[in-house]
Amino acid sequence: MPADTNANGDIFGGWLLSQMDVGGGVFASKLAKSRTVTVAIDAMNFRKAVYVGDLVSVHANLVRVGRTSITVHLEAWVLRRREQQSILVTDGNFTYVSIDDQGRPQPIQRDGATIST
Numbered sequence: 001m002p003a004d005t006n007a008n009g010d011i012f013g014g015w016l017l018s019q020m021d022v023g024g025g026v027f028a029s030k031l032a033k034s035r036t037v038t039v040a041i042d043a044m045n046f047r048k049a050v051y052v053g054d055l056v057s058v059h060a061n062l063v064r065v066g067r068t069s070i071t072v073h074l075e076a077w078v079l080r081r082r083e084q085q086s087i088l089v090t091d092g093n094f095t096y097v098s099i100d101d102q103g104r105p106q107p108i109q110r111d112g113a114t115i116s117t
């Protein structure tokens, strides 16, 4: 949307990052079956600009489950108006920590089984 643009008139990178963080947080919380917080964002690549009117999708792939943390590789793809094929615009590794009601890290329950996503 136009309200999400930077001084160049393209979509602000911080907006895109926040959408990826929200998507990754949902993924991590479902996996951990708890609240999670973002502790780190690594290896971010902003490969292409995002324009007003682009349709943005965020895809998540599990990288690692630690004792209290989950690392997810997130990719943002866009479908531009009048185009048929989505392109990869941004990717990075987001790490989330499972927290208890006091906001302290808590171990991720594995249920003795493979975690499914």
Ligand SMILES: CC(C)(COP(=O)(O)OP(=O)(O)OC[C@H]1O[C@@H](n2cnc3c(N)ncnc32)[C@H](O)[C@@H]1OP(=O)(O)O)[C@@H](O)C(=O)NCCC(=O)NCCS
Binding pocket: 037, 038, 039, 040, 065, 066, 067, 068, 069, 070, 095, 097, 099, 103, 104, 105
């Ligand atoms: C996330 C938070 C609860 C972690 O608390 P902490 O006391 O530092 O916890 P720990 O040192 O035990 O680390 C917890 C896990 O995070 C991982 N971690 C900590 N810092 C990390 C980093 N920079 N990169 C990757 N993983 C990290 C640890 O390896 C550990 O994972 P593991 O248990 O799977 O091995 C605390 O730092 C916090 O509340 N941060 C603010 C979160 C927030 O507000 N996020 C939104 C920012 S806009």
